[in-house]
Amino acid sequence: MADIRRISVQEAVHGENDRIAEGVRANLTPRRIFMVNVMGAPGAGKTSTIVSTVRHFQENRPYVVEGDIESDLDARTMRALGIETIQINTGGACHLDAPLVAAAVEELSLDAKGILFIENIGNLVCPAEFTIGEHAILLVSTVTEGSDKPYKYPLAFEKASAVVLNKCDLLPYVDFDEAFFLKGLRALNPAAPVFKVSSRTGEGFAELAAWLESRARA
Amino acid sequence: MHEYPATLRIVEVADARARAAGARRVVRIRLDVGDASGYVGDSVHLYFDPCAAGTLCEGAELEIRRIRVKMRCRSCGDLFERIPLSFDCPACGGEGEPTRIGREFDVVSIDVE
Numbered sequence: 006m007a008d009i010r011r012i013s014v015q016e017a018v019h020g021e022n023d024r025i026a027e028g029v030r031a032n033l034t035p036r037r038i039f040m041v042n043v044m045g046a047p048g049a050g051k052t053s054t055i056v057s058t059v060r061h062f063q064e065n066r067p068y069v070v071e072g073d074i075e076s077d078l079d080a081r082t083m084r085a086l087g088i089e090t091i092q093i094n095t096g097g098a099c100h101l102d103a104p105l106v107a108a109a110v111e112e113l114s115l116d117a118k119g120i121l122f123i124e125n126i127g128n129l130v131c132p133a134e135f136t137i138g139e140h141a142i143l144l145v146s147t148v149t150e151g152s153d154k155p156y157k158y159p160l161a162f163e164k165a166s167a168v169v170l171n172k173c174d175l176l177p178y179v180d181f182d183e184a185f186f187l188k189g190l191r192a193l194n195p196a197a198p199v200f201k202v203s204s205r206t207g208e209g210f211a212e213l214a215a216w217l218e219s220r221a222r223a
Numbered sequence: 224m225h226e227y228p229a230t231l232r233i234v235e236v237a238d239a240r241a242r243a244a245g246a247r248r249v250v251r252i253r254l255d256v257g258d259a260s261g262y263v264g265d266s267v268h269l270y271f272d273p274c275a276a277g278t279l280c281e282g283a284e285l286e287i288r289r290i291r292v293k294m295r296c297r298s299c300g301d302l303f304e305r306i307p308l309s310f311d312c313p314a315c316g317g318e319g320e321p322t323r324i325g326r327e328f329d330v331v332s333i334d335v336e
Binding site for chain 1: 225229232233236237240241244246250259260261262307308309310318319320321328329330331332333334335336
């Protein structure tokens with residue numbers, strides 16, 4: 006009988022994804038492109054958040070990569086506003102990964118300093134597990150989803166660089182316990198700013214845009 | 224559902240290491256899978272045989288160690304498993320902070336012959 010030998014491997018299965026993500030970041034940074042990974046549940050208002058934010062940009066051209074399981078509806082919304090947009094259809098996959106994003110980024114002109122939004126698949130679980138080369142993560146949550154979300158999806162809230170709390174115009178009509186939401190968020194992520202916004206009224210997006218532009222400058 | 228490409232990657236890593244060591248085949252692959260890794264050990268099992276076909280990993284046994292998520296108390300320093308809808312330490316009531324424990328998704332070692 007042949008000898009059996011043990012070989013120590015100690016390799017993260019995501020290692021290859023993380024290396025590609027690092028390459029994407031290293032490509033974008035010197036071109037003065039600041040990449041924002043936009044995460045949130047389906048219907049949280051990720052597309053609306055991008056649309057409402059870019060209106061307030063003073064010094065950055067917006068670029069968008071739309072990730073969807075199918076359809077190019079969101080990309081058409083962006084292009085109608087004159088925003089250079091690439092659509093990725095994952096055909097069922099639950100998140101974007103670094104190789105998909107690297108290929109999409111290659112298709113964009115990126116010829117002026119700007120902020121590149123990558124709208125991830127609507128899902129609070131898998132997107133949080135994959136780095137895609139972003140400089141910041143924007144997590145879009147809503148008062149209608151409920152205040153327990155940091156407790157149910159801790160990784161997404163932990164990794165967020167900023168939390169956008171959308172649909173705040175509906176606060177009088179829903180039982181959103183803001184103190185409970187913030188207690189959970191702060192345990193996971195003491196530093197991330199929270200922007201209370203409403204895509205319907207436009208409230209809060211000037212502040213979010215200013216924060217993103219200051220991060221892009223840093 | 225996203226275990227399929229991950230399982231292909233596991234096979235690729237194990238196969239490459241076995242070849243580099245001049246082995247004839249992989250007998251066993253040890254994986255650490257944390258509960259917060261987003262991966263399910265059973266699903267890796269499900270995809271393993273088709274992914275391993277035609278590689279040095281064909282017929283190998285998968286040994287998966289499941290790792291539970293732990294937080295660390297900012298007050299008393301204890302590591303603890305959280306109770307639902309809370310991040311508070313069950314020992315002292317202090318606020319818990321996230322740790323890396325439970326995020327593992329690693330090929331730990333392989334047995335080859």
